[in-house]
Amino acid sequence: MSTHRRHLDRRTAEQMLNGALVTSGDQLNDLLAHAAAPARDGELAGEHAAVMAFRAARLETALVPRQPSMLKALLAKLITAKIAAVAAALAVVAGGVVAAAATGYLPSPLGGDSTVAPVRSSAPTSSTRPSSADAGERDNHDAPGSSGSPSPSPSLTGLCDAYTAGAGSEHGKALDSPAFGALITAAGGKDKVDGYCATLLTHRPGQGGVTVTTAPPPGADEGHGHSGNGSPTSHPSPNTNHPTGPPTTHPSH
Amino acid sequence: MSVRPGDNGPGTPDDPSAALRAAQEDGDEDAFRVLYRAVQPNLLRYLRVLVGDDAEDVASEAWLHIARDLATFRGDLDGFRGWAATIARNRALDHLRQQRRRPVSSEQDEQLAEVPAREDTAESAVNAIGTDEALALIATLPRDQAEAVLLRVVMGLDAAGAARVLGKRAGAVRTAAHRGLRKLADLVDTDPEIRRSTGGVTQTRPPTLKEVR
Incomplete structure (x- = not known):
């Protein structure tokens, strides 16, 4: 077939393609x-980010049919949260301590037992805690700009704001910006962003459901030092919806 | 970060096939990690040729999809590679379509990824041919050939698997891959920079591979 000295005939080519490099x-x-x-x-x-998405997907499966859209939002948020991941990991631990302390789960508030930290900050205790700004972490009634970040997350709301604000100009083009990637993902597709944002912005004040901690509550400092050593890898406990994993993250893009 | 097979949790298989099962059946995150490390580099390279610098973004989207739907995937590791490649490819094509719809700022033409100018002879002679240059060369092929070569060589699919990803017949994919290889052989044979940098045989010979079939 070939007279070439390389003998790149079909058979040789096929071998190369199969990885049986000659x-x-x-x-x-x-x-x-x-x-x-x-x-x-x-x-x-x-x-x-991929592992976090995997975790979120499992949570979603476990929680079906509960608020799938919220988990979608969470999932999208995870992609955008790369930069804040380390802070978030800290916050989860710290927030967990605050929450646990407030609800009586934590035997020794200042971390005498550091292994107890990152647990129990979700659904079962979500009823109360009227106190002040540092409650942001579990306050589902989102005042935009509060440091805590209830789902679906201010960032998505903000993206929707930004997106909607650009109405009249080319939406399609705007959505090509990487900044809207999370929004598109959360919405489930570019063509669904309009509807998604409409829903999100309409329901902004009252979203309930899965809560996500992404920023340290201002008053939580006391918990940091000790609980930071708790093993975040003990997530997820069945009750824990925190999306944050081992703080071995990749803050870079 | 590099792949370190030893740093997975206890009991987590390093073998990607076992990891696939563990991730699916037990939701084992470390197993999912193993899977990611086994597939992502190649997926990213495939995407690099399709969408250039946007490969990482597209790969991230693809992994979201993969993570979400892994529970519903049925098949072995080869099947998984093909499935992942299909998802990534669909994302990439969407991405390209959107770029094309964008009249003003679209700098990307119908060509595949930009290829570093090999006129930088000094540099390319210094740098041994590496993964980037190999990908850049593959990216100069017509897309069907480039994809066929990448799916076979980089994603590790067989002709049938690659054909499923591309929605073509296995024979057509095989032909495209062979043509692509011959073109690449031409390129490396005729390019003195590449020849020198690969440290390969240096005798000159006319590029006659086109006659080969």
Whole structure:
């Protein structure tokens, strides 16, 4: 079939394509081998976000049919939260302590037992805690701009604001901006963003459901030092909806 | 960050096939990590050729989708690679369509990813041919050939698997891949920079591979 000395006939080509790279030193082989080389730095930068999405998906499955849209929002938020991930991890722990202290779950408020930290800050105790600003973490009634971040998250609300504010100009174009990626994901598609935002903005004050802690409640400082050592990897406990994982995150893009 | 097979939780399989099962059946996050590390680099390279610098964003979207629907996936690791490639490809094509709809700022033409100018002879002679340059060369192929080569060589699919991803017949994909390989062989044969940097055989020969079939 071929008189060429490389003998790149069908059989040889097929072998190369199958990864049975023939002789080394062959340039085409080398090229293919390089294309399929092992992972390099930077290629796994999205690992944390992917794992968080996996966790969120499992939670969603576990909680069906409860508020799937909220979890979608959470999931989208996870992508955008890369930068704040470390802070968020801290906040979850700290917030957990505050919540636990407030609801009596924590035997020793100042972290005498550091292993107890990151638990029990969700549904069962969500009824009360009228106190002050630092309650943001579990306050479902979102005043935009409060430091706590109830779902579906101020960032999505903000994105919707931004998106809606651009009405009249080209929406389609706006949605191509990476900044709206999370919004599109949360909405389930570009064509659904309009409806999603309409719903979100209409319901802004009253969303209930899964709560997400992303920022340290201002008053939570006391908890930081000790509980920070608790193992965040003990998530998820059955009652815990915190999306935050091991603080080994990749803050870079 | 590099792949460190040893840093998974206790009991988490390092083998991607076992990890796939553990992630699906037990929701094992560490197993999902193993799976991600096994597939993401190749997926990203495939996407790089399709969408250039947006590959990471598209890959992130694809992984969201994968994470969400993994429970519903049925198949083995090869099937998973193909499934992941299909999801990523669909995202990439959506992405390209949107770019095309954007008249003003669209700088990307119908070509695939931009290829670093190989006129930088000094630099390319210094740098050994690496993954980036290999991908850049593959990106110069017509898209059907580039995709066929990438799905086979980089994603590790067989002809049938690649054909499913592309929605074509296996024979057509095989042909496209072979053509792509021959073009690549031409490229590396005729490009002195690449030849030198690969440290391969250096005898000159005319690019006759087009005659080969």
